[in-house]
Amino acid sequence: MTAYLLKRLAISLATLVLASIVVFAVLEILPGDPARLMLGMNASADQVELLRNQMGLNAPLLLRYLHWAGGLLSLDFGRSYTYSVPVIDLVRERLAVSLPLALIALALSTVIAIPVGLFSASRRGRAGDTISMGAAQLGVAVPNFWFALMLIYVFAVWLRLVPAGGFPGWSAGIWPALKSLLLPAVALALPQAAILARVTRSALIEVLNEDYIRTARAKGLPYRAVLWRHALRNAMIPVLTILGLQFAFLLAGTIIIENVFYLPGLGRLVFQAITQRDLIVVESVVMLLVAAVIAVNLVVDLSYAVVDPRLRSRQ
């Protein structure tokens, strides 16, 4: 087990180094000059050059990479070109929105998807299955920004239960902050739940055809117990894989929902940084996300071992 862990750790580190080189190189190739963007169309070329020097953009590429990567090692993510504040502060502010949002959405999606998947799989081919899988198909197909706007019109404009958007900050109190994350979480969770329900269903159907299920039924266990204790547990591996992917997506891939609800999340930070060529922010945030994805994958791998004892003994 220790050897396995060490090996996994080494691979993760190598991935991080490789990712840092790719991320840095790709962003440097991108056309566009952050200094010109800041000074606009009326500034002279000399002035742009002056600002480039002040921002340290004229140093050799390798030197800048080493400076940046070295900073990452000591958890110094550099300073934003446009905001001129430490990148880590920006990320911390954004994570205060994105992390709770991702967790709520993930929890919602799981709570909806697992029972629906179970229900569908156990009524395979019958009306209940067709209806719930039809609904899931719809959930995948409906564009989430449209769904989000419908939620806003019903719950914010018509019923006025929640704000139409924005985030008051956790300093405004737990409830006002949570309230503003509620609709976005639902809008994010539904398509994810639809995907997860379908995965759960097909994984369960496969498991339900296994011999040991028949054996369990034959020895007199009630269907419900078989479903929950034997089938679901064995069907968990693909479900966990999808959950891991969804978490990574929910953390930073939610730019559209963040825009519709004008939430100051991580996705919008990256998007804005790209359009303003705030390269240092993009590079550092992407690296943090790479690290997060690697960590999530590691956790998912370890959780396989928890749900499946066979994987434990093999190592």
Add this chain to the structure above:
Amino acid sequence: MKMWKTLLAAAVLAVATATSAFAARTDLVIGIPLEPPHLDPTAGAAAAIREVTYANVFEGLTRIGPNGEVLPDLAESWTISDDGKVYTFKLHTGVKFHDGADFSADDVKFSLDRARAENSVNAQKQLFAAIDKVDVVDPATVKVTLTHPQGSFLYNMGWGDAVIVSPKSADTNKEKPVGTGPFKFESWAKGSSITLLKSAHYWGAPVFLEKVEFRIVPDAAAAVPALLSGDIQAFPFFDPDSVSQVKDDPRFKVVVGATEGETILSINNKQPPFDKLQVRQAISYALDRKAIIDGASAGLGLPIGSHMSPANKYYVDLTGRYPHDVAKAKELLKEAGLENGFKATLKLPPPSYARLGGEIIASQLRDVDINLEIIPVEWAQWLDQVFTKKDYDLTIVSHTEPNDIDIYSRKDYYFNYANPAFNKVIADLELTSDEAKRKDLYAQAQKILADDAVVGFLYELPKVGVWDAKLQGLWESAPVPANDLTKVKWSE
């Protein structure tokens, strides 16, 4: 059933709380589409910086009023020497910065010297180019000497880039702006909102609002429900395409005004075949401004025939110079030896006026056998490829700087246009203070640009504002980028 009851109860409660807010309000939430990168107008070109700080947090010697007029601000009055070179400003006394520091002539000298210094990163450094020296006469008097008389000097000093800052806070204004204005900076939740509070010791006429929050709403689709739910009470810069959703609602006012944004089809004047006058004129004849305005600005833009806003006092109507005439355009192309037409590229930056306008222009030019390949680009790419490297044939952009006809005389500007006669007019303008003469020179300048068909002049970008019908005092037009809140109040 129970759920419906809960929903109903909540709805009733919401209505009850909404109607109880009858006392005259002193708070306001304003929606802005773009977040400012920082809040120091002396160190960045972004319009969003001015949309938060101009006239609210920072003040200059002079300021620009709602109709583009020059008004006194920190300078109570001024005298100009007979040769037009020396401006003596009499300053208001008893003015304090928000951090408590006293404002005096020393701050004016500091601010102007800082903006024109060698290492200045002021985005409009050219505003200060004519200043020779700044002298403090006494704490309430400052004397600015110019190298040559400059007709636009008082106007220049009214720009957001020319505001007066304190030496104590100049370096930290990006994060925590400190000015002399009626509102002081309170907080900035990055990506979310910026809050200003009424300043306790403001020198000028007291303002009505106690608290103003600028909330960043990047998505036009989100602006409508934000208004309808009452979360945000004003969008001074609203998406023209969404206006139809609120214009019949009596709770809101839709106000259409002008900006200083001349929206043009820029032409690379050195790139063949656009170096031929006939080709550029043919393009002007081929353009149908009405269709472009209808399609790209919801019919709200005002047509222009040269590089000047119809709201500007120097404006001359030249929209009749090239009426929409396909036959005439084809004839001119034939004269240029291009009767079979040609191919070119059209690079389009992200704003909808460019992307929508580009499609329409491409189809109009196809009628005269000019086939355009449309290339969408980001702003950063546009600034890099088109503006800096001049690697383009045609592009669409709105030039939003006020009174900026002089850009056509700039060396190496991205139009690649050079006409000594035009440059002479601009040079004369710089030296002329007499109003009648200035008007005449501006008219000449506009006419030369139209005759040379330097670019395709399309329309003046409209400013569409939508706000609560009970809200008064917001600017109708945008002669400079600003959300001046000094006169804004809620009616009963």
